[in-house]
Amino acid sequence: MELFFFYYLAGVIILTALLVVALRNPIYSALSLLIMFFHVAGLYVTLHAEFLAAVQVIVYAGAILVLYLFVVMLLNVKREDRYHPQFPIGAFLGLVIITEVLLLAFRRSESGTPPMPPAGSVAEAVGNTETIGDVLYTTYLFPFEVASLILLVAMIGAIVLAKRDLFEA
Amino acid sequence: MTGSEPLLDYLGRYFSIVLFIGIALAFGVVTLLISYLVQPKYPEAEKLSPYECGSEPFSDARMPFPVRYYIFAMLFVIFDIEVIFLYPWAVVFDKIGLVGLVEMLVFIGLFLMAYVYAWKKGALEWD
Numbered sequence A: 001m002e003l004f005f006f007y008y009l010a011g012v013i014i015l016t017a018l019l020v021v022a023l024r025n026p027i028y029s030a031l032s033l034l035i036m037f038f039h040v041a042g043l044y045v046t047l048h049a050e051f052l053a054a055v056q057v058i059v060y061a062g063a064i065l066v067l068y069l070f071v072v073m074l075l076n077v078k079r080e081d082r083y084h085p086q087f088p089i090g091a092f093l094g095l096v097i098i099t100e101v102l103l104l105a106f107r108r109s110e111s112g113t114p115p116m117p118p119a120g121s122v123a124e125a126v127g128n129t130e131t132i133g134d135v136l137y138t139t140y141l142f143p144f145e146v147a148s149l150i151l152l153v154a155m156i157g158a159i160v161l162a163k164r165d166l167f168e169a
Numbered sequence B: 001m002t003g004s005e006p007l008l009d010y011l012g013r014y015f016s017i018v019l020f021i022g023i024a025l026a027f028g029v030v031t032l033l034i035s036y037l038v039q040p041k042y043p044e045a046e047k048l049s050p051y052e053c054g055s056e057p058f059s060d061a062r063m064p065f066p067v068r069y070y071i072f073a074m075l076f077v078i079f080d081i082e083v084i085f086l087y088p089w090a091v092v093f094d095k096i097g098l099v100g101l102v103e104m105l106v107f108i109g110l111f112l113m114a115y116v117y118a119w120k121k122g123a124l125e126w127d
Helices: A002-022 A026-046 A050-075 A087-110 A128-136 A141-167 B007-012 B015-038 B067-121
Strands: none
Touching: A002 A026, A026 A050, A050 A128, A050 B067, A128 B067, A141 B067
């Protein structure tokens, strides 16, 4: 049963990920990306990472995808002039990544599955979100505060980059 | 809930969400399907042309959007992530107490700086 859920979710993720790069209409690509985000959230749920699943839906499906759609509309990407000049670079990078994934899978099957922490030993005693909150605001306090600084930089960067269009147009 | 709980029981708690998504999808599909099945079809060139309040369409609908929309989407993403960090904080707030309040105030304070910057720069103005 566990395998059934995994194969369903993984299959849809692979299919929609392929559609994202294969479809000629960028809006359709963005929509299949949306389906992929939801299935990745489903995968997180089967892994007992419930908070991560909720974040996946809220941030990726809710906010990042809107950003992608705006980029598509902003650049006015037409269906014909896509990814042809970048094809050699893309093919090379894809080859590197596929090699890496195959190497990882191969080495993993060679040395047996790495020891997994027993599922639900820590997280489910009190609840997923509560466990994250417990460690995030005590042990990982500094990375948490740094995250806000990084987001501040991202925002200032976005405004500076768009500034010319904003104030001189 | 114990760690030895079967996966099916665990996923069963998500059944209502799956049902909700399913009904939402089915609503759209069934509506389109029924209207497709019962509509009268008399296509002609004039009827199939894009309709723009009576006047002829003069450009493609896919025109470039102003960069303003992107700024708003970007700001939305950033403040969305800020709210994400508030969820686990709210759950454990009674445990971490005053220290938690102070660290969250520092966190929100940095976002407030970003907000003030955006406001002063006029990124929130439409014109």
